[in-house]
Amino acid sequence: MIVGEKEGSKTGSMICVIGGIVWLLIGTGVFVWVVYDLASVGFAGGDPDDRFSLLSRIGIGLYVSIVSIWVITAGVWMKKESSLKKGSFISLILGVLTANVIAIVGAIFGLREMNKKKVVQPRLKPIKNGSQALVSSQGKSNEKSQVKIISGGKNF
DSSP states (O other): OOTTOOBOOHHHHHHHHHHHHHHHHHHHHHHHHHHHHHHHHOSSSSOHHHHHHHHHHHHHHHHHHHHHHHHHHHHHHTTBGGGHHHHHHHHHHHHHHHTOHHHHHHHHHHHHHHHHTOOOOOEEEEOTTSOEEEEEOOSOTTSOOEEEEEESSOOO
16 A cells, blocks of 8 residues: 555455455356366267357356456455545446345445545635634534634634
8 A cells, every 4th residue: 555545445345355256266166167077078079058058157257257356456446545436336336247245245335434434625604704714514404513713803
């Protein structure tokens, strides 16, 4: 991590990486299964339906492996606050596309952490005596804002 870089969601990142590794192992297992079938039957001979089955398993294994590598990458992105949102949404979408429940849980942790770290933008607001005040609020109308007088007026 770069010095001075703010941390994102450690928990969500670790869960997404674990989910990606688990699905990468599943994709690798599908490839091993295909290689085992090829070694025992052979690709050139046999029923065309068997060849289609082998090709579909190769496709599924390739799809799961590629998406799991993307989930791992998204999990690594979630470590940094600057890319927390991107990593969380990508992990959520890919988790839904592959039914990777572990990645979905990690993405939810990342999204929760993103909501906790919302930056409050201070703004200048005129007050009665002609001065301006620096107002910082959380955006909720029922809460009191914190006000700091920054120019003119009486000292409070």
